[in-house]
Amino acid sequence: MAIVxxxxxxxxxxxxxxxxxxxxxxxxxxxPGAVMFDGEYILLLRVAEKPVNDDPSYHVVCYYDExxxxxxxxxxxxxxxxxxxxxxxxxxxxxxxxxxxxxxxxRSKDGYxxxxxxxPTIKPSNIYEAYGIEDARITEIDGVYYINYCSASSLGITTxxxxxxxxxxxxxEGIIFCPDNKDVAIFPEKINGKYYALHRPSCSNFGKPEMxxxxxxxxxxxxxxxxxxxxxxxxxxxxxIGAGAVPFRTLYGWVEIYHGATVDDRYYLGVxxxxxxxxxxxxxxxxxxLVTPEAPYESEGFLGNVVFSCGVVAEGxxxxxxxxxxDESVACIDLKLSDILENINISV
Amino acid sequence: MAIVxxxxxxxxxxxxxxxxxxxxxxxxxxxPGAVMFDGEYILLLRVAEKPVNDDPSYHVVCYYDExxxxxxxxxxxxxxxxxxxxxxxxxxxxxxxxxxxxxxxxRSKDGYxxxxxxxPTIKPSNIYEAYGIEDARITEIDGVYYINYCSASSLGITTxxxxxxxxxxxxxEGIIFCPDNKDVAIFPEKINGKYYALHRPSCSNFGKPEMxxxxxxxxxxxxxxxxxxxxxxxxxxxxxIGAGAVPFRTLYGWVEIYHGATVDDRYYLGVxxxxxxxxxxxxxxxxxxLVTPEAPYESEGFLGNVVFSCGVVAEGxxxxxxxxxxDESVACIDLKLSDILENINISV
Numbered sequence: 087m088a089i090v091x092x093x094x095x096x097x098x099x100x101x102x103x104x105x106x107x108x109x110x111x112x113x114x115x116x117x118p119g120a121v122m123f124d125g126e127y128i129l130l131l132r133v134a135e136k137p138v139n140d141d142p143s144y145h146v147v148c149y150y151d152e153x154x155x156x157x158x159x160x161x162x163x164x165x166x167x168x169x170x171x172x173x174x175x176x177x178x179x180x181x182x183x184x185x186x187x188x189x190x191x192x193r194s195k196d197g198y199x200x201x202x203x204x205x206p207t208i209k210p211s212n213i214y215e216a217y218g219i220e221d222a223r224i225t226e227i228d229g230v231y232y233i234n235y236c237s238a239s240s241l242g243i244t245t246x247x248x249x250x251x252x253x254x255x256x257x258x259e260g261i262i263f264c265p266d267n268k269d270v271a272i273f274p275e276k277i278n279g280k281y282y283a284l285h286r287p288s289c290s291n292f293g294k295p296e297m298x299x300x301x302x303x304x305x306x307x308x309x310x311x312x313x314x315x316x317x318x319x320x321x322x323x324x325x326x327i328g329a330g331a332v333p334f335r336t337l338y339g340w341v342e343i344y345h346g347a348t349v350d351d352r353y354y355l356g357v358x359x360x361x362x363x364x365x366x367x368x369x370x371x372x373x374x375x376l377v378t379p380e381a382p383y384e385s386e387g388f389l390g391n392v393v394f395s396c397g398v399v400a401e402g403x404x405x406x407x408x409x410x411x412x413d414e415s416v417a418c419i420d421l422k423l424s425d426i427l428e429n430i431n432i433s434v
Numbered sequence: 435m436a437i438v439x440x441x442x443x444x445x446x447x448x449x450x451x452x453x454x455x456x457x458x459x460x461x462x463x464x465x466p467g468a469v470m471f472d473g474e475y476i477l478l479l480r481v482a483e484k485p486v487n488d489d490p491s492y493h494v495v496c497y498y499d500e501x502x503x504x505x506x507x508x509x510x511x512x513x514x515x516x517x518x519x520x521x522x523x524x525x526x527x528x529x530x531x532x533x534x535x536x537x538x539x540x541r542s543k544d545g546y547x548x549x550x551x552x553x554p555t556i557k558p559s560n561i562y563e564a565y566g567i568e569d570a571r572i573t574e575i576d577g578v579y580y581i582n583y584c585s586a587s588s589l590g591i592t593t594x595x596x597x598x599x600x601x602x603x604x605x606x607e608g609i610i611f612c613p614d615n616k617d618v619a620i621f622p623e624k625i626n627g628k629y630y631a632l633h634r635p636s637c638s639n640f641g642k643p644e645m646x647x648x649x650x651x652x653x654x655x656x657x658x659x660x661x662x663x664x665x666x667x668x669x670x671x672x673x674x675i676g677a678g679a680v681p682f683r684t685l686y687g688w689v690e691i692y693h694g695a696t697v698d699d700r701y702y703l704g705v706x707x708x709x710x711x712x713x714x715x716x717x718x719x720x721x722x723x724l725v726t727p728e729a730p731y732e733s734e735g736f737l738g739n740v741v742f743s744c745g746v747v748a749e750g751x752x753x754x755x756x757x758x759x760x761d762e763s764v765a766c767i768d769l770k771l772s773d774i775l776e777n778i779n780i781s782v
Contacts (some may be wrong), residue, residue: 181640213661217640241661242641264646264659265637267612288638289613292529292565293590298612300655307650307657311612313561313589 089377089419096383096415097198103133106188106206107157110135113185114388116410118192119222120331120397121231123253127399129192129200129408130207130222130233131416134185134388145175147182149217149239150210157186172388173413180240186210187218189235191253197399197406198418208248208256214239215246223396225272225332232305234283236268237261243288245270247305262308263287269297269328272305273340273365281305282365284314284329284342295326297344299366312366315344315358322375323356325349330395331407333360339369341426343376343407345394353392354378355409357430370430377409377419387412437725437767444731444763445546451481454536454554455505458483461533462736464758466540467570468679468745469579471601475747477540477548477756478555478570478581479764482533482736493523495530497565497587498558505534520736521761528588534558535566537583539601545747545754546766556596556604562587563594571744573620573680580653582631584616585609591636593618595653610656611635617645617676620653621688621713629653630713632662632677632690643674645692647714660714663692663706670723671704673697678743679755681708684771686780687717691724691755693742701740702726703757705778718778725757725767735760 100112113136118129137159139146145162162177164170175182189208192200210219217238225232233248233256242265250256262283263270269286281302288295297315300308317324323346331343340360347353356372379391395409405421424434448460461484466477485507487494493510510525512518523530537556540548558567565586573580581596581604590613598604611618614636621630629650636643645663648656665672671694679691688708695701704720727739743757753769772782 238640240640241644242635242637243639244659260657261659262657264611264615264633264635264648265641266635266639285612287590287613289590290636290638291591291614292586292588293613296589300612302655302657303651304655307648307652307655309608309610309650309655311592311609 089421089425091381092198092418092420094198095381095417096411097418098129098131098192098200098202098416100414103131103190103202104204105135106133106209107135109138111138114414115190116413116416117221117394117396118408118410118416119224119233120399120406120408121224121226122399122401123231125195127194127197127200127406128224128253129194129397129416130224131190131192131202132187132220132222132410133190133206134187134218134413136185145170145184147175147184148186149182150186150215152211152213152216183217183238185218187220189219189222207253208233208235210237211258214241214244214261216240219246221268221396223271223329223332225274227274232272234262234270234272236270242266243268245285259306262306269330269345271329271332271342273333274335277363277365283308284333285311286328295328297327297329314366315368315371322346322348322352322354322378325351330355330409331398333365334398334400334405335362336423338427338432340365341400341423343395343398343426346375351391352379353394355393355395355407357426359430359432370432372429373431374429376426376429377407379412381411381417383415383417384411387414389413393417437769437773439729440546440766440768442546443729443765444759445766446477446479446540446548446550446764448762451479451538451550452552453483454481454557455483457486459486462762463538464761464764465569465742465744466756466758466764467572467581468747468754468756469572469574470747470749471579473543475542475545475548475754476572476601477542477745477764478572479538479540479550480535480568480570480758481538481554482535482566482761484533493518493532495523495532496534497530498534498563500559500561500564531565531586533566535568537567537570555601556581556583558585559606562589562592562609564588567594569616569744571619571677571680573622575622575653580620582610582618582620584618590614591616593633607654610654617678617693619677619680619690621681622683625711625713631656632681633659634676643676645675645677662714663716663719670694670696670700670702670726673699678703678757679746681713682746682748682753683710686775688713689748689771689774691743691746691774694723699739700727701742703741703743703755705774707778707780718780720777721779722777724774724777725755727760729759729765731763731765732759735762737761741765
């Protein structure tokens, strides 16, 4: 199988997105949730911005202050002897992210050429979202679009839920997975009377960054947490794994496009096939990645060697895989279901 | 207010508990859940055991192996130049606990003199409980006794639920809070149609060990997670806090006896008063601790300077506070409700 990337990748770059404020610049647009709505492809883009800063001797970081309902700025003197993580500044008052993310809608008739809203669709609005909201996954159930997303703050990394019926009005429903937890993907239907979600707890003590599954009566409260799949030594998914796209139903099982990274943070996409009636049972899993970061826009960028998907649009045999490349832009790959099944050694 | 400890404290020591196996020794009995049942005081004791080991040049650790349904042992050569945490051994294959805990019932007519079962009541029985089960809290709702407890394994620190109606037959209901999470205390009634629980996520990145609150329709699935109370600089609860006893209702609000520790791990007990109808609202909180570890059995032991409660028995104005002392034995303090309220500056 040869994965063929869309010829005009990346399909969206930071230059295509207007900043949300005059004193911000867009540094990345990536990891979109994806869904069909009203005959259009909809992407819910993660737009990462940072304060415009002309003084190279300082970092300027910012966060949302709920009490003031405003963005606050902090100037931190740079130590030129220090090597900084491009994503996080460790400061005496705590850790800050170098950027703050919100969600922006992009619409397309063909799935490749998108028109991007000028203004944010969903913004940080509470103390749990002070450092931004990230990595939306969209699950449609009975005409309601459930959007789960990661929020970051000094209180930890949590996953929250919002919903919409029209992609105009959105309602936030609070935190569904407490810190630290991210990479949540909700299944698009009840299975034996219960909702299911993949999730990725981060443990401070014994555990590893692995994939778990939980169940729910109402999409708001989650329990019966079980480990679904672990790291694999000496593999492309030896360092961390987590759900990627929202799972979709096939005759063979639920197809989950997940991300795995090596211990030195090279991110790949792979496939897990989960039992249709017992989604906590892994039927098959990629030995070799489905997508390896090797295109120039994947291997170089804000965070090089990263491919990371939050959503696919599956229409019968045709799957449009949307993904963030190098934490900087959005790319697309057209796949046949047979390509995906071949990767996990299932012959159709 | 002068807190008066029960004169014959500690009321239960490790010498009172029979090992669960001939090749185990009991190293501590502490942090009991507490409840009245059928006219008796019931404590659900955490019994910590370790393999008998006569070879001082080795650590011997053990864990429950679900596949073999058996306890497995690991011998680890000691490095005499190394200072070991008494609780955890860091080994090349992972971290292990130095002891493995189970639960044992103790019964009493007077609340001080307990008869302890010869055999374990609840034991580790699955992969999430491989390193033991710890710190039971018992919440009675409509004649069912819900027991939540912490379980430890290489998959992380989780909180599970079990239930009983008779303290003879117990049913495990799976994990209700995914890793890392401990110090869960379930409120003893629905509030405005929902169940509530205090919990303590441990974050790997930004967050701190602070108290959160969640809600549930069924006690199994939990959501709408919110931070309840944080650390206080330069205070007895500056390092970590977590729920202690199961909250109990008073005219003034829900009384929660919680634990706080300094950054150098000296553990105290304090009081939080929570709004009866909005338990996520803290009405009052101890400036000075209710209980300071100062008795000999509290300040010295397996882990000195620790007082830690998982349960009280509240009968009107009279509260029997049970707690673990120095992670080694069980102690009791008789309190009046007025003592507790005085600690948070509420005059009756």
